[in-house]
Amino acid sequence: MKRMPIVLAATAAGLATVLGFHTQKMNSNVLSGLSGASGAGTTPTSSPSGAGSGTSTTTAAGSSSTPGPTSTSTSTTTAAGTRTALGADVQYRYGELELQVTATGGRITNVQPAIDTAFDPRSSQVNSYAEPLLQSQTLQAQSANINGVSGATFTSQAYVQSLQAALDKLGIK
Amino acid sequence: MGTLTRDSPWAADAATPSEADPVTGPVLRHVHAVMGTMVSFDVRLGDANPAAAHLALARACARLDRADAVFSTWKPNSPMSLLRRNAIASDEAPAEVAKVLELCDLARELSGGWFDPWRMPGGIDPTGLVKGWAADRALDELRASGVRAAIVSAGGDLATFGGPEPGSPWRIGVRDPRAIDKIACILESPGAVATSGCYERGRHVIDPRTGRTETRCESATVTGPELWLADALATGLLVAGEAGLALIEAVQGYEACVISETGSITMTGSLPITR
Numbered sequence: 001m002k003r004m005p006i007v008l009a010a011t012a013a014g015l016a017t018v019l020g021f022h023t024q025k026m027n028s029n030v031l032s033g034l035s036g037a038s039g040a041g042t043t044p045t046s047s048p049s050g051a052g053s054g055t056s057t058t059t060a061a062g063s064s065s066t067p068g069p070t071s072t073s074t075s076t077t078t079a080a081g082t083r084t085a086l087g088a089d090v091q092y093r094y095g096e097l098e099l100q101v102t103a104t105g106g107r108i109t110n111v112q113p114a115i116d117t118a119f120d121p122r123s124s125q126v127n128s129y130a131e132p133l134l135q136s137q138t139l140q141a142q143s144a145n146i147n148g149v150s151g152a153t154f155t156s157q158a159y160v161q162s163l164q165a166a167l168d169k170l171g172i173k
Numbered sequence: 174m175g176t177l178t179r180d181s182p183w184a185a186d187a188a189t190p191s192e193a194d195p196v197t198g199p200v201l202r203h204v205h206a207v208m209g210t211m212v213s214f215d216v217r218l219g220d221a222n223p224a225a226a227h228l229a230l231a232r233a234c235a236r237l238d239r240a241d242a243v244f245s246t247w248k249p250n251s252p253m254s255l256l257r258r259n260a261i262a263s264d265e266a267p268a269e270v271a272k273v274l275e276l277c278d279l280a281r282e283l284s285g286g287w288f289d290p291w292r293m294p295g296g297i298d299p300t301g302l303v304k305g306w307a308a309d310r311a312l313d314e315l316r317a318s319g320v321r322a323a324i325v326s327a328g329g330d331l332a333t334f335g336g337p338e339p340g341s342p343w344r345i346g347v348r349d350p351r352a353i354d355k356i357a358c359i360l361e362s363p364g365a366v367a368t369s370g371c372y373e374r375g376r377h378v379i380d381p382r383t384g385r386t387e388t389r390c391e392s393a394t395v396t397g398p399e400l401w402l403a404d405a406l407a408t409g410l411l412v413a414g415e416a417g418l419a420l421i422e423a424v425q426g427y428e429a430c431v432i433s434e435t436g437s438i439t440m441t442g443s444l445p446i447t448r
Contacts, residue, residue, distance in 0.1 A: 146359055147215065147337050151329050151348035151368035151392060168202065 085169035101166035198321070201226055207237045208304055209247070210328030212311070217335065219321025229318030233311035233325070240307035243267050246298055257296035273299050273306060280405035285420045287409030289381035305367060305404025308332040312400075330367040330407075332400040344447065350391035351436055357392075358430070358438060361445040365400035369393050369411040370432075380412045389414025390431040396445060397427035415439050 084102045201216040201223075214233070218226050243266075245251045252270055255261040263271065277290045277299045290299045308327040312334065315323040322335025324343060336342045342363075346356035350370045360366055369378060370392030380387035393410035395403040402424075410417040410429055421429040422441045430440035440446065 146344045146346040146356065148324050148326055148331050148333075148343065148345045148362075148366075149329065149348055149356070150331055150345050150360070150366045150394060151350070151370050 083170055085166040101170060103170045199223065201230060201320075203230055203234075205234045205237060207234070208241045208245070208307065208327070210304070212237055212308065212328070213324075213326045214311075214315075215324040215326075216315055216320050217322040217337065219319075221319040221321065225318045226315070226320050229314045229320070233314040236310045236314060237307050237327075240269075240303060240310070243269060244273065244299060244303045244307075246295075246300060253299070257298070273303060276306065276401055277302055277405070280402055280409075283402070283420070283424050284406055284409035285413075285417070286381060287413040287417055287420070288405045289409075292381035292384065293379055294384060301369075301408035302401055302405040304328070305330055305332070305365070305400035305402075309365075309400045324362075327400075330365075330400060330404050331362060332365050333362040334364065342445075347394050347430075347432075348392070349436070350432055351434070357432055357436075359447050360394070360396055361447050363396055363426070363445055364398040365403040366394065366396050367400060367403040367407040368395075369407040378408060378411050388412055389416070390433055392432045393417075393429065394431075395421060395427060395429045397424070403427065 082102060086101075199218040201214070201218060203214040203216075205212045205214070212234075214230060216226060216230065242248070243251060244253045246254055246257065248254060252261065252266045256263060256266055256270065263274075274290075274297075280302055281289050281291070288301060290297050290301065304327045308325045308330065309332050312323060312325045312332040315325070316334055320335075321339070322337070322343075323333065325332045329348075331343075331345055333343045333345075337344075342361040345360050345362050345366045347358050347360060347366075347368055348370070349355040349357035378386065378388055388411045390411060393407050393414075395407040395410060397403045397406075406421055406424070406427060406429065410421060410431060413420070415431055415433070418429055418431065418439060418441050421427050428441045428444040430438050430444055430446075432438050
């Protein structure tokens with residue numbers, strides 16, 4: 001299991017989100033390219049506009065269009081900085097999942113899959129179904145001030161595992 | 174949550190170091206891949222010796238691994254698998270097998286037969302109880318180490334003690350089975366919260382009365398002091414539906430709710446629901 005470096009991007013407060021890319025059904029070539037792109041994020045990255053966040057780009061299998069982060073760096077250090085961290089790259093039943101978490105101060109402001117692949121069509125369904133839901137679940141869980149969720153299953157667990165690693169890097173509980 | 178994944182290509186565990194929080198004190202988090210799911214730990218150390226807490230965590234994981242090795246029905250040579258196909262006699266199995274089957278018998282009785290490991294296709298199958306039982310045992314290790322509070326979440330079934338801060342209970346959200354980005358309700362954990370539901374894996378629970386896959390509600394949640402029983406009762410309640418609530422009402426210390434297809438929540442009288 002590979003662990004991605006911490007991405008600490010100090011961005012202007014208005015840029016509360018970091019460019020996220022959501023890829024599915026990628027082959028391993030694209031995947032490794034993606035990992036490299038993520039690794040490049042050791043330099044501060046930020047979204048030039050809010051348009052990048054929250055979008056889901058579905059890449060067809062075998063496509064070589066790697067949605068790399070367009071890195072127009074604003075590496076100014078702001079007191080109320082927005083930080084991002086990549087979670088653990090989790091191999092789970094249906095594929096591989098790695099989350100990118102953005103936080104402003106002590107609060108999560110965005111959760112995006114940085115790597116999300118699957119070994120078979122069914123898992124793509126599971127992923128596309130579960131992840132947006134789980135993202136809002138995470139945000140809702142924070143707002144509802146709950147300590148755990150009952151009724152989760154293994155997709156959720158892969159998510160939680162990756163998420164937890166990112167939260168630990170960000171020092172958020 | 175009766176059904177576990179087969180042959181999962183799990184990666185190594187993600188261990189996280191202890192961290193300090195000004196309000197809650199040091200926290201230890203860990204995720205352990207076992208029993209076809211992810212078991213996550215949230216341990217609040219309090220004044221406990223961090224080394225003792227780490228040791229307890231390792232013991233807790235060993236307990237889970239042991240339970241998996243003994244009870245897995247997916248591992249063809251586990252004692253439980255051997256027992257299922259009469260390759261060994263019950264007195265040849267490890268001691269905890271008899272203990273778990275005793276608990277299964279009790280859970281069957283308390284559930285009015287809606288939970289019945291003896292009436293599963295393919296032979297006796299205690300899976301619906303074992304995961305909760307193993308999480309209880311893992312929690313025992315943490316409790317004995319002197320930590321202030323802990324949650325052991327076995328794939329969405331939680332065994333807990335203490336709370337996030339002294340004097341406040343753990344708050345557990347129950348996923349809405351129809352719109353799982355939502356929390357259907359929040360419960361204060363009395364020690365265990367188990368939910369069986371249709372969720373991501375579809376309907377996978379067998380009705381012991383017919384031998385067929387059948388459920389009479391979208392999700393069933395049971396709270397109580399111990400997870401082995403909450404887990405088993407939730408499995409049975411998913412099959413029984415609303416009609417099963419009265420049975421759980423009668424079990425001392427246990428409460429429950431079921432969520433219907435329309436999203437309505439029906440609960441027993443003293444469910445520790447909160448907002």
